[in-house]
Amino acid sequence: MPIPLDNSPDGQAARPTLRTLAEHTGLHISTISRALRQAPDASPTAALVHSAAEQLGYRRDPVAASLRTRRSGAIGMVAHSLTDIAQALIYEQVDQVAVAHGYDVLVAATGDDPRAQRRRVELLLSRRVDGLVIADAHRDGEYVEWIAALGVPYVLVMRSSPGHPSIACDDYAGGRLVGEHLIEQGHRDFALIAGPDYSAVSWDRAEGYRAALAEHGISVAEHLVEAGGLHTTTGRAGMERLLDRRRDFTAVFCAGNDFAAFGAISALKAAGIEPGTDVAVVGFNDVAAAEAMELTTVASPVAELGQLAATQLLAAIDGATPTPVRAEPSLIVRASSATPLYEMPRVGALR
Amino acid sequence: MPIPLDNSPDGQAARPTLRTLAEHTGLHISTISRALRQAPDASPTAALVHSAAEQLGYRRDPVAASLRTRRSGAIGMVAHSLTDIAQALIYEQVDQVAVAHGYDVLVAATGDDPRAQRRRVELLLSRRVDGLVIADAHRDGEYVEWIAALGVPYVLVMRSSPGHPSIACDDYAGGRLVGEHLIEQGHRDFALIAGPDYSAVSWDRAEGYRAALAEHGISVAEHLVEAGGLHTTTGRAGMERLLDRRRDFTAVFCAGNDFAAFGAISALKAAGIEPGTDVAVVGFNDVAAAEAMELTTVASPVAELGQLAATQLLAAIDGATPTPVRAEPSLIVRASSATPLYEMPRVGALR
């Protein structure tokens, strides 16, 4: 039994406002506003107002409310790219938690470009977000310091920066796992396809990797380190550059992420080198496609990180102090790092 | 030489408003408002106001403006999941075009759940978006009809629905390409791992596939059709169900997307069947990882679709009528569909 709505001149059903409710109930607009923020069963008036609201299909206008309250009921997330499935996953988790708490999430992607980062954050701010989830922090503190100076609650996720609250994986430990595993598999000649060097995460992973090797008196030769970014294309290019030189390695760690590893694998295959047989390849993140790819990789609890980040940010908005989280990674061994017949001619011997 | 800002009691620098500018220039607030919407060199006043704005670091408050104008300077996009890299790509392209035109983009993901679809669209609407890019349309018209009835400019992308403006790939043609290719490769026994049946797209691909086979008097046996969704996990499950029965097929088309194909490949490998040697597998979309995976697939110009969708929506907001686009797909042949030695024992013969 819906009560007919007022119609504006052009025939569009006008969205009911507080005023509409006031007219229908005979109460004052401010009374309505108050009643609506109470539980429906808080008082007879509240009950009346809520049922009227329901019948008329009233939905509060968050932008009008936020103009007045200076809060928006929204949180902002800035990612480097949603095309990175790990970041997309984080977003979806953040969104889920936020919605469960009555918040909306606005996302923006920056492509890790410092200018875009600032523009996008300002955009979110101008839309009045109550807090920020930052998934594209850089190693040099500038960006994050700027965020902190804004005076808006924030939390970093996936990437960390010293002195700032962050929910991330213990990447150093992850790198160590990779190094130890490859050593155990019998490898002795290691290459590294590094992530972007603005990313503390990739840096830490590489450090862990190097540390594990160092314990066995092994180091990664300088000419066996190449940048590989975070994408298939950049990973592929990195491996191609590696292959252009002497091919004296039997194992490579793609510290950026699994996509970079996919790219590396693709370059290896193109060069007639069989990943997992001729050269071990290890990635990072354990995205869904890694299984089909038979890629050995380090699993970090990405989804949980996203949930935690949202939870902590919401708490921070309510005045709590975020507590940093360092999650434990685990190694997922698949065919791409199968034990090599070490005595076989090394790839490098070909040249 | 920044003029010192007013400081609010707590020491936070107060954001300058039109009033601040009015005080500094001695002009009236409405004059400021107007001048700001003109080019800086439109008049002496405009120049004055713009430079004052710059010095004070003024940024217009879009939420206040939108309260007044009933436009938000934002467009909304609803995706089924940003975890689907194709949808994420579309989002990034839409965002890029929108930003270039002075618009922001708000995204929301619905998981293809009808209730979530409505909730999320209402959310975007309550944030006052000026138009909608819908990337999660369903085959049954309900959702899209509802959108259309809203009276807000909209355009569908990636998925289409008869009678509504959509920017999509010619999926039927894509399915045909797959069928023709596999026939040429010498296959005669075909399976189908279908996409979700709420997706017109997957449906069309399957139809095209079947049509191509039919021209050679071949049809896909009923027991060789399984649902495979849009994710690695669901694709894998689909293939597992297929393998549980008689294995009398040498080629399978995963109509959902490449991820479903990755899942199928993973299931094949787990069963000791070599994709590309024992069974041809073909996907759809040509995501970046497909190359490393050596997956034969159909490339659709996803990025272009995203750009077009944004362009058309922006035009529609300005009163234009969107013109549907049907982009031509192309087949990317890789190792996963290598010519089989057809006379070899068929997989099905094992049982």
Next chain:
DNA sequence: TTGAAAGCGCTAACAG
């Protein structure tokens, strides 16, 4: 409890 009134920051008539 409820009502009256002011105002968030901006834009859009309408006058001057």
Next chain:
DNA sequence: CTGTTAGCGCTTTCAA
């Protein structure tokens, strides 16, 4: 071209 005025829909003092 500029200033006056009103008001978008909501919340929040302050009185009654």
